[in-house]
Amino acid sequence: MQERCKIGVVIGNANSPHAINIMKGIDQASKECDVQLMYFMNVSSPYTAQLYPPDTSIGWDYQKSAIYDYARYVKADVLIMTYGMMSIFMKSDYGKQYLEYFRNVPCVLINEQTDRPNWTSIIVDNYNGMYELVEHLVRDHGYHNFAFLAGPPGNTDACQRKRAFLDVMKKYDLPMDESHIETGDFSECVQTQVNALLDRIPNLQAIVCANDVMALTAYQECEKRGLHIGHDIAVTGFDDWERIRHVPVPITTIRQDSERSGYMAVYSALELARSGHGKNIVIPAKVCVRESCGCTCKQFSGFDQIENMGQKFVYEKQKNTVYRQKTWMVPMISRNMLIALQDREKFLKNALTPMSFFGVKTALLYVFRNPVEYNIEKGWEFPNTIYLVARQDGECVEVFDEYKNVASLEECGFSEEGSVRYQRKPSVFCLQSGSTQYGVLSVEITPEEVDMVYLISIQMANALMAYHTEKKRLSVQRERELLLEELRSKNEILNFVSERDELTQIKNRRGFMEQAMNMNRIYKNRKAIILFADMDGLKQINDNYGHAAGDIAICACADILKKAAGVHGIAGRLGGDEFALMMIGDETRAIELVETVRKEIAMYNAQGKNKFVIDMSVGCQIVLCTDELSIPMVLEKADKIMYEEKKKKGKAR
Incomplete structure (x- = not known):
């Protein structure tokens, strides 16, 4: 089974009437030929550029033409490009540079001429069509004071139409200079240009426009000034857009069959894919004379046409x-x-x-x-x-x-493999915000x-x-x-x-003070026990058995106080051989606490693990937890009580 021919279609200004008609022709031919299409379309709004002028340091074109880059990744058998409409929003040098990417790919160019042997061009007979129309205005109506609303510079259609207009002016020796010419972009946003011509040229008889979209704007701006189209001033266009046929005074134009261009592009693409040899195709353009140029045309031919107009309106x-x-x-x-x-x-x-x-x-x-x-x-x-x-x-x-579901860019929209559903005629749109692209939407x-x-x-x-x-x-x-x-x-x-005290792993002075003050806040209006303890005989242990033994003795005392404090109390080493303990309790509990410490000291010494024995002198204070309580002052009082106990033992502090 022969594989379908894959045709990539690159469309510029795809929302314009001309581009839509080209796509209609491409669609019709693709159904007849059963080819696989993929559209890469730029959609533009000229009002955007007017309201939000581009940053001149970066340029606007890269956003407008971003979608065209995807055509470089898709392995199409042949490409169809409406280059004339694409290049409108490209930098002058980028357009030609872009075409270079596809030098070795068979291409069909619409609205552009080419001399490459493997490319085909399809272009309307712009020159002869415009020449015939302008000559009709001069010869049949006797107009001699003209203005020309040209298309974008560098656009082939626009250049050929302008050249034909100027040649007629020259042939009939009519006055024409740059003051009679304004340049638009083939869009409806040419109000400024039209009004400049109307203001600048007295007794203006005819405005010749390079396309119908601009002609409709010229028509509307003239009406705003109270000028009667076809009587006070003539307005003409180019393309034969459907809308200009149904304005109150239908606009004279040149018919270029855009659908036919798209239709022929598909068949030319198939021929190009088979043979590899291109050719230049010129589609004839026909002048359509209507009332806007001053001619009297029979608009209606009976009730059938009136009924058709009514149905169309509905x-x-x-x-x-x-x-x-x-x-x-x-x-x-x-x-x-x-x-x-x-x-x-x-x-x-x-x-x-x-x-x-x-x-x-x-x-x-x-x-x-x-x-x-x-x-x-x-x-x-x-x-x-x-x-x-x-x-x-x-x-x-x-x-x-x-x-x-990973895919390469060249498979995007052309894949029939895996879970990717085959699309016969996908149209690809950039998912782009500002200078960032997030992906594509294929529909x-x-x-x-x-x-x-x-x-x-x-x-x-x-x-x-x-x-x-x-x-x-x-x-x-x-x-x-x-x-x-x-x-x-x-x-x-x-x-x-x-x-923490590094040696004993109980609270140090700072930790004890903070925890004691916190306990005072938590247990407000309750009694608490604050105990102050001082080791007895630490100097003798250090002197007789070394400082390592002294450290063991300090840790033993710390462990005894920690055990006595339990999970709800606090034990801390205030420094050297001084310790403190705080817990909730009354006088009875204080007596029990001191007895517990004594018993634990006796039990430790009885085990005989060390050559030395340990002992502590302690002093207790019973306090009421209040905002006025000063922990340091209580410790000072407890220290005095402890010192009295030390003197009773007959030991030096």
């Missing part, structure tokens, strides 16, 4: 209602995605669930493991792999495990859904930006929690070290 009204409903739904996609930022499956499901409502047959959502940043020097540098994370097929939406749609899905892709990209920001925030938060946990652990160690 259809357009219904279409606009549906479009308005869809427009209202677009922001809901990002809203519902943002609601589920911390639930990956729901987040992705909310992205694709409404796609069928927008007329999308199937959708594949691919993301990069890490977002791709634009490099001002190197441009876009993509990783070799991309991941399929969700798929929509009609009403069904499936979410895949993270980083499970099966008709040309009419292009602008709506483009808006959806922007919503998805912004939601993905928030998703990655949230992931980064959670990662930073987790790192911070781990650091705090580590810090707490280290602080505990530091506190332990700072509050």
Whole structure:
């Protein structure tokens, strides 16, 4: 079985009437030929550039043309490019540089000429069409005061149309200089240019526009000034866009069959893939004379046409209602995605669930493991792999495990293997926000859904930006929690070290004081015992048996006091051979405490583990836990009581 021919279609300004008609022709031919298509489309809004001028230090074109780079990764048998519309938003040098990437790939260029033997060009007869129209205005209407609204500089269609206009002016020796010419971008955003011509040229008779979209704006701006189209001033266009046929005064234009261009592009691509030899195809352009140039045309030929117009009006009204409903739904996609930022499956499901409502047959959502940043020097540098994370097929939406369905960029949309559903005619949109790309959205749609899905892709990209920001925030938060946990652990160690006596492992002076004051707060208005103890004979042990023996004796005393304090009391070494103990209790409990210490000392000595014996002199104070209690003062009193006991024993302190 012969494999389908894989055709990549790179479309610029895909939401324009001209591009939509080209895609309709491509779709029709692809059904007849059973080829495999993949669209890479740029959708533009000229108002965006007006309201938010690009950063001149970086340039706007890299965002507009980002999607075109994906065509370099897909191994198509042949490419179809609407280069004339693509290059509008490219830097002057980047357009030609971009074509160099595909030097060895068979290409069909629409609206552009080529001299490469392995490429085919399809271009409308711009020159003769425009020449015939302008000559009609001069010869048949006698106009002599003209203005020309040109297309983008460097665009082949625009250049040929302008040259034809100027040649007619020269042939009939009509005044023409740069003051009679303004330049637009083939979009409706040419109000400034039109009004500049109307202000600058007195008694202007005709505005010749390089395409119909700009002609419609010229028509509207003239009407705002009270000028009657076709009577006070003539307005003409180029393309034969459907909308200009149904304005109150239908606009004279040149018909270029855009659908035919797209249709022929597919068959030319198949021929090019087989033979490897290109050719240049010129499609004739026909002048369509209507009332806007001053001609009197019969608009209606009976009630049938009136009825058809009424039906069309009803259809357009219904279409606009549906479009308005869809427009209202677009922001809901990002809203519902943002609601589920911390639930990956729901987040992705909310992205694709409404796609069928927008007329999308199937959708594949691919993301990069890490977002791709634009490099001002190197441009876009993509990783070799991309991941399929969700798929929509009609009403069904499936979410895949993270980083499970890996694909190379060249397989994205052209794969029939594994779990990737085969899409016969995918259209690929960048998921891009600012200078960052998060992945691509591959969908099966008709040309009419292009602008709506483009808006959806922007919503998805912004939601993905928030998703990655949230992931980064959670990662930073987790790192911070781990650091705090580590810090707490280290602080505990530091506190332990700072509050513990290194030799005896009971509280040191600082630790004892802090714990004693804390106990005073906790057991407010209750009686407590504070005991002060001093070792007897430590100097003799050190002198006779060495300081190591003295340390053993100190530790033994510490252990006895710790045991006497129990789990609810505090024992601490205040320094040298001095100790303290605090616990909740009354006078009776104090007597028992002292007796316990005595018994423990006797038991230790009776064991005879060491050559020396230990002993301690102790003094007790019973206190009431209050805010006024001073632990140091109580210890001082206990120390005096202990000293009296020491004197009774007849030992030097």
